[in-house]
Amino acid sequence: xxxxxxxxxxxxxxxxxxxxxxxxxxxxxxxxxxxxxxxxxxxxxxxxxxxxxxxxxxxxxxxxxxxxxxxxxxxxxxxxxxxxxxxxxxxxxxxxxxxxxxxxxxxxxxxxxxxxxxxxxxxxxxxxxxxxxxxxxxxxxxxxxxxxxxxxxxxxxxxxxxxxxxxxxxxxxxxxxxxxxxxxxxxxxxxxxxxxxxxxxxxxxxxxxxxxxxxxxxxxxxxxxxxxxxxxxxxxxxxxxxxxxxxxx
Numbered sequence: 001x002x003x004x005x006x007x008x009x010x011x012x013x014x015x016x017x018x019x020x021x022x023x024x025x026x027x028x029x030x031x032x033x034x035x036x037x038x039x040x041x042x043x044x045x046x047x048x049x050x051x052x053x054x055x056x057x058x059x060x061x062x063x064x065x066x067x068x069x070x071x072x073x074x075x076x077x078x079x080x081x082x083x084x085x086x087x088x089x090x091x092x093x094x095x096x097x098x099x100x101x102x103x104x105x106x107x108x109x110x111x112x113x114x115x116x117x118x119x120x121x122x123x124x125x126x127x128x129x130x131x132x133x134x135x136x137x138x139x140x141x142x143x144x145x146x147x148x149x150x151x152x153x154x155x156x157x158x159x160x161x162x163x164x165x166x167x168x169x170x171x172x173x174x175x176x177x178x179x180x181x182x183x184x185x186x187x188x189x190x191x192x193x194x195x196x197x198x199x200x201x202x203x204x205x206x207x208x209x210x211x212x213x214x215x216x217x218x219x220x221x222x223x224x225x226x227x228x229x230x231x232x233x234x235x236x237x238x239x240x241x242x243x244x245x246x247x248x249x
Contacts, residue, residue: 023142023158031137036065038133039126046122046188056112057119064104071100094131098204101127117197124203125188128181131207135174144170147219159219169217176210191246198242205239 040061047054075096105123109116138144142160146167154165184203191199212232 023160024140028137028141028143031140032130032134035130035133035137039123039130040065042126042129042185043123046125046185047119049189050118050122052118052122053114056114057109057122060105060108060112060114060119061123063108064101067104068097068101072097075099094134098127102204115196117200120197120200121195122188124200125181125185128177128184128203128207132174132178132181135170135177139168139170139174144173145219146170146217166219167217169214172217173211173214176214177207180206180210195246198245201238202242205235205242208235209239 040058043061044054044058047057069092072092072094073096076093079093105120106116109119135144139157142158145157145159146154146169148154148164149167150165151167155168155171156163157166157168159166180203183206184199187195187199187202209232212228212235215228
């Protein structure tokens with residue numbers, strides 16, 4: 001029988017994963033952290049402009065962000081049960097972050113005696129700005145990748161396994177979130193009187209709708225057959241209602 005041999009270097013698996021071709025070590029936590037800080041700063045500026053208790057708002061937002069990280073991890077583990085990975089090295093899901101963070105923001109804001117609806121409106125531009133910056137971390141970190149493409153507008157990137165020309169869906173989502181963040185920021189600055197929560201609903205539903213539109217460009221198969229369509233219909237209806245309500249009110 002023929003014989004053969006090979007040599008190689010062993011390494012710690014989490015380190016190997018982030019040293020894959022096209023992946024920048026530390027890009028994801030750095031950009032996500034930067035996005036969170038930018039969101040807090042913008043929320044503080046808008047809270048001062050609206051004469052809100054910014055000290056309590058920032059404390060509540062910090063708590064919501066920490067709980068949101070736990071929610072992002074739990075949501076990912078629940079929706080990716082087939083992956084053989086530990087809780088520490090598993091990914092995170094933006095849906096879980098948003099659900100957990102908003103729940104804590106509303107509940108803790110109410111307990112702290114903060115006008116919740118006004119707080120949500122000044123939090124919307126910051127939340128979307130944080131997503132704008134955070135999605136850049138996904139691109140450089142090799143997660144949430146787009147489908148391979150031969151188009152000239154594709155960008156070489158890696159899914160931590162294979163580096164090829166791909167649809168830059170993370171950059172598309174970042175640009176979309178940035179556009180919605182800009183529109184909500186202009187609304188906060190220009191709308192008088194405030195719309196008390198409707199702006200937050202409009203911004204979040206617009207982002208959710210845009211995210212669902214981009215999902216088919218991602219290289220990750222969907223878990224449900226009808227979930228995307230249902231989410232698009234619901235978010236679209238909420239967006240229309242939240243925009244029309246101030247006009248007819």
